[in-house]
Amino acid sequence: MKAEIGVLGMGVMGRSLSRNLARNGFVVSIYNRHVDRVEENVARDFKSAHPELKEAMAYDDLAEFVQSLATPRKILLMVNAGPTVDAVMNDLSAHLDENDILIDAGNSHYQDTVRRIKTLKDKNLHFIGSGVSGGEKGALLGPSIMPSGDHQAYQQVSQYLETIAAKDNNNQPCCAYIGEQGSGHFVKMIHNGIEYAEMQLLAECYSILKAQKESNESIANIFEQWMEDQGSYLLQISVDILRKKEGDAYLLDLILDKAANKGTGKWATSTIADSGEPATMIPAALFARYLSFFKEQRTKAEGLFSGPTKYQSISSDQLKEAYQFARIINHHQGFSLIKNVSDQNAWQVNLSEVARIWTAGCIIKSDLMKEISATLEKEDNLLFNEPWRSQLGATHSATQHVVMKCMENQLPIPCLTAALNYFHGIKIGDGSANLIQAQRDYFGAHTYKKKNDSSEKSYHTVWEG
Numbered sequence: 001m002k003a004e005i006g007v008l009g010m011g012v013m014g015r016s017l018s019r020n021l022a023r024n025g026f027v028v029s030i031y032n033r034h035v036d037r038v039e040e041n042v043a044r045d046f047k048s049a050h051p052e053l054k055e056a057m058a059y060d061d062l063a064e065f066v067q068s069l070a071t072p073r074k075i076l077l078m079v080n081a082g083p084t085v086d087a088v089m090n091d092l093s094a095h096l097d098e099n100d101i102l103i104d105a106g107n108s109h110y111q112d113t114v115r116r117i118k119t120l121k122d123k124n125l126h127f128i129g130s131g132v133s134g135g136e137k138g139a140l141l142g143p144s145i146m147p148s149g150d151h152q153a154y155q156q157v158s159q160y161l162e163t164i165a166a167k168d169n170n171n172q173p174c175c176a177y178i179g180e181q182g183s184g185h186f187v188k189m190i191h192n193g194i195e196y197a198e199m200q201l202l203a204e205c206y207s208i209l210k211a212q213k214e215s216n217e218s219i220a221n222i223f224e225q226w227m228e229d230q231g232s233y234l235l236q237i238s239v240d241i242l243r244k245k246e247g248d249a250y251l252l253d254l255i256l257d258k259a260a261n262k263g264t265g266k267w268a269t270s271t272i273a274d275s276g277e278p279a280t281m282i283p284a285a286l287f288a289r290y291l292s293f294f295k296e297q298r299t300k301a302e303g304l305f306s307g308p309t310k311y312q313s314i315s316s317d318q319l320k321e322a323y324q325f326a327r328i329i330n331h332h333q334g335f336s337l338i339k340n341v342s343d344q345n346a347w348q349v350n351l352s353e354v355a356r357i358w359t360a361g362c363i364i365k366s367d368l369m370k371e372i373s374a375t376l377e378k379e380d381n382l383l384f385n386e387p388w389r390s391q392l393g394a395t396h397s398a399t400q401h402v403v404m405k406c407m408e409n410q411l412p413i414p415c416l417t418a419a420l421n422y423f424h425g426i427k428i429g430d431g432s433a434n435l436i437q438a439q440r441d442y443f444g445a446h447t448y449k450k451k452n453d454s455s456e457k458s459y460h461t462v463w464e465g
């Protein structure tokens with residue numbers, strides 16, 4: 001008997017996805033490489049440890065693994081993003097036959113996916129680049145899946161991906177074909193960017209409440225109240241984290257305040273810069289993580305400069321409104337960015353579908369996402385449409401208040417500030433960029449256009465003299 005689908009790589013995500021596939025009744029082959037004394041019998045041991053893998057076939061020999069699969073073969077690559085994917089593709093291609101399908105479900109860069117699709121197409125093989133979100137638990141119980149590439153190839157693997165995916169409120173799979181090329185990995189990258197900003201916003205709210213001497217337990221209680229109408233996975237795990245103890249201490253208080261990253265936020269930020277989209281919150285969240293790494297400098301500077309003279313308190317209700325305001329801006333920026341890059345690449349990404357498959361299974365699932373999905377069915381822009389327009393109007397003043405108080409309190413809140421500045425910038429019809437244009441023309445003869453000039457002519461002025 002041949003297996004229906006193979007999973008290559010028994011890391012955290014590969015293990016969880018193979019169990020998910022097997023639990024859903026698919027016959028799976030699993031493979032992990034053999035490295036003397038380091039990775040030995042990994043796939044076999046894993047199979048023995050999990051009853052749901054009773055029917056699965058386990059290998060550490062690549063040729064045997066490939067031969068165990070029914071053709072056209074479907075292989076989920078669950079290896080580290082980057083050169084490992086190319087190396088594995090290379091090793092595999094010697095054993096594959098025409099029309100076999102590789103599915104890269106790691107956090108690969110979408111432009112690498114574009115390149116890999118082309119490389120395999122030249123060999124009459126298919127490559128599906130698929131974003132997968134939900135962490136270890138999501139992968140096991142139902143992740144959100146964002147596949148892209150050749151549509152016909154996708155149709156051959158859709159039943160596997162859609163069956164193992166999380167289900168939305170209407171019991172529809174949180175897996176949808178995103179579009180051609182690397183659009184699936186692109187969308188996953190922006191998912192992670194939104195995730196960075198959502199996490200940073202919560203860290204900022206935590207820092208504000210902590211500065212006014214709220215205990216971890218009371219911050220957890222405040223966040224728990226917010227869950228009533230701002231429910232999200234990230235808010236819920238923050239409540240759990242705030243309450244977690246190690247011995248007598250709160251574990252959170254023992255964790256070093258240096259935030260690491262694996263690169264998707266960095267990619268999202270450089271894509272933002274390339275796209276021309278003013279999505280300011282993702283870079284703000286990334287740079288907040290970078291700043292956190294300057295622990296020594298921060299500690300030294302703390303002793304060199306004076307702190308606030310008097311602490312201005314912020315009510316948790318006002319903070320909640322600011323949090324709500326910034327989350328709307330964050331999602332608005334994220335979806336506008338997807339639209340912009342999708343248009344540039346003619347991917348025709350369905351924004352509402354993307355929001356829908358992010359309502360369950362993934363890290364940024366939230367009540368807000370469900371409402372956003374409904375809006376995006378009709379409109380592309382959240383700012384101009386209800387209920388977001390009214391909600392931004394209603395929470396704007398509290399956000400201003402929170403940001404002003406934080407400035408007086410010398411509390412860094414880069415994401416809340418970025419949200420507010422974006423809002424102020426996007427709703428000012430007559431801005432200050434005329435001065436920038438004049439300066440550019442002054443020192444570089446870069447020319448400028450004039451207001452109300454239907455000819456759209458470029459002007460240059462000799463500014464000196």
Ligand code: 6PG
Pocket residue numbers: 107132133134135192195260261262263264265362363
């Ligand atoms: C997800 C997560 C997942 C992973 C990120 C974390 O959607 O399941 O985003 O992809 O946890 O790699 O990224 P950082 O290490 O950059 O925070």
